[in-house]
Amino acid sequence: MPNSSPRPVTTHDVARRAGVSQATVSLVLSGNPRARVARATRERVLEVAEELGYRPNILARGLVRGKSYAIGVVVPDLTNPFYLDVVTGVQRVMAEAGYAVLPGDTRESTPIRHLEALRARQVDGVIIDGVGAAALPHDALSELKVVVVDEPSERWPGVASDALAAGRMAAEHLAGLGHRRVAFIGPATDVHGFRMRERGFFQALREGGIGLPHEWLRRAPPTVSGGLAAMKALLSSPRRPTAVFCANDLIAMGALKAALKAGVDVPRELSIVGCDDVEMASVVTPELTTIAIPARELGARAARLLLRQLDGQEVSVKPGKPLPVRLVRRATTAAAPEGPGDTEHGTAGNG
């Protein structure tokens, strides 16, 4: 039986048992591989450590090294599978490096409060996604290594997906299917990723000569219920669009739900395209056409970037090339219905 004592085994215990000093034990066990320790001694120590079931106290180690070997991740909503995927990506690479990750969302809190708590825990760094990092007060992140996701910044390094392209792809896909009466549902937010999706969409739309009247630009929280309500409103308007782009898949699924509930035939009467390609996108019926964003990869890269900083390396804040996104054609988009033609109306656009 390895250890039945209630008190955890320390380096002192190992030292005593192995007949060496605590320092030697530390030298052997604390990584530092270039420490000059005789082969025999090293083996003896390792042996005893194993025998006693020694495990280093990460807190103590952190105290002396001035690191906690933990990082925080703050996202708006862990319930959104997209952000969960990002966190998963982070967790994977961080776990390998021996770091713990403390995920948290701001559903019932604020980024500030979260960051406070994380700092109290002495986390070594944070990864921030989707909560408008740019708007955070300057000192909320002082003394902290930071990586931002999908939010270019001059202060911190970051990784991003090609959100602009995502929006463009949606527009081009719909335009290619002959749609000219298209709507948009997205949150009123200053979160960069969302804004770029929107901008790309309108950009490509405009280039295709397609306008978008004000009543077809619906603001809604980026959730299922948000999308549901927005689509309901959209359908009750006198003139209906034949297609809609939703800023994320949750909105899109809500929109789809509302459409089906109203007896609208998707995709024959109405095409819907989402964004993110969460797992559920291919579970709903009909399956959701969407723009796939490499969430896990985003998380993984953000983590690696943070690790580099934690290793003391300088990391450029210059944004790298955004990660490519891709259209996933599924069953919620189809050719525009033969309608009463495309009537002219005030093309509002956006920007």
Add this chain to the structure above:
Amino acid sequence: MPNSSPRPVTTHDVARRAGVSQATVSLVLSGNPRARVARATRERVLEVAEELGYRPNILARGLVRGKSYAIGVVVPDLTNPFYLDVVTGVQRVMAEAGYAVLPGDTRESTPIRHLEALRARQVDGVIIDGVGAAALPHDALSELKVVVVDEPSERWPGVASDALAAGRMAAEHLAGLGHRRVAFIGPATDVHGFRMRERGFFQALREGGIGLPHEWLRRAPPTVSGGLAAMKALLSSPRRPTAVFCANDLIAMGALKAALKAGVDVPRELSIVGCDDVEMASVVTPELTTIAIPARELGARAARLLLRQLDGQEVSVKPGKPLPVRLVRRATTAAAPEGPGDTEHGTAGNG
């Protein structure tokens, strides 16, 4: 500007500035409210602490108190919204108590390895759900306070939902709708919650005089794709059931998907009932009839139970009353179709 120095503010800094000793600062700031400190001194210390932006180093505190103020949660799959809800419940009450929570799943790992990592981090306790705690080797959890969810145990306190009732409700609901040819899809697992759902289902079925042939008992991983494959197999068999109970909502959504894809009319030709009532259950079309399990509440209670232990209180391992579950009737269940009657076949049952 509160603090522009790179080095965090310590009790020593506060002490120096306030003209008292570090010990006094600690006495004032470390909670211990019955410490004898003069009112004036206390106020002065608090003032200076505020001014310098002092925040306690939780690691150092943990070191001396022998606690880390962190706990772990291990579940099989954080991607499953049910478990995520449990974790959310945990997180909420733990955050209030000043504890960090390290969530982790066993998708690409094992409970053992996870627990190892958690112990290396000196977590003070763990909450275990859905990973077969009973089967864990005895020493994987030594020196750790433990609470198990949905898994009665003689070793650790726990909280549970009324899984047996969940299964019964499903059976009774289907029986009440006139179904007599019912199937079951669930994982081959020793996770107690799943087994109880299954047992309750078969129990009530038997009491209703309904048998279930072997080919209608399908084993599948508790995921969407698991449910999809199982239902596909079920539909390709010569004799189809008119209803199916799925051990969780993911399976049910997969099953629904497969049915719709095969052109089966749900619920007219086939009724489906799931279990958990995850958010997506009401997003798919048709909306899923399911048994609601109070996931958040489970998590919250587990957390409170763990907190009691961490406070040094003795906590009974005797199981309390299980949390009630309830049937949520939605759109995937309907009266059994008028079929070619109920043919007699070898009623296999289960158990």
Add this chain to the structure above:
DNA sequence: CGTATTAGCTAATACGCATTAACAACCCAC
């Protein structure tokens, strides 16, 4: 006035580990 008693504070120590300066032992060459 001398002695208990108390309030208010501090010095010292410990927590478990990493790190470094210093030391001991040994080898080589001259």
Add this chain to the structure above:
DNA sequence: GTGGGTTGTTAATGCGTATTAGCTAATACG
């Protein structure tokens, strides 16, 4: 053999906090 190097080990210190024993000054008491 003595000086200089190399190698292996250790004593000592510090990380930031909590805690305890103990000190001082003030107050109470006979």
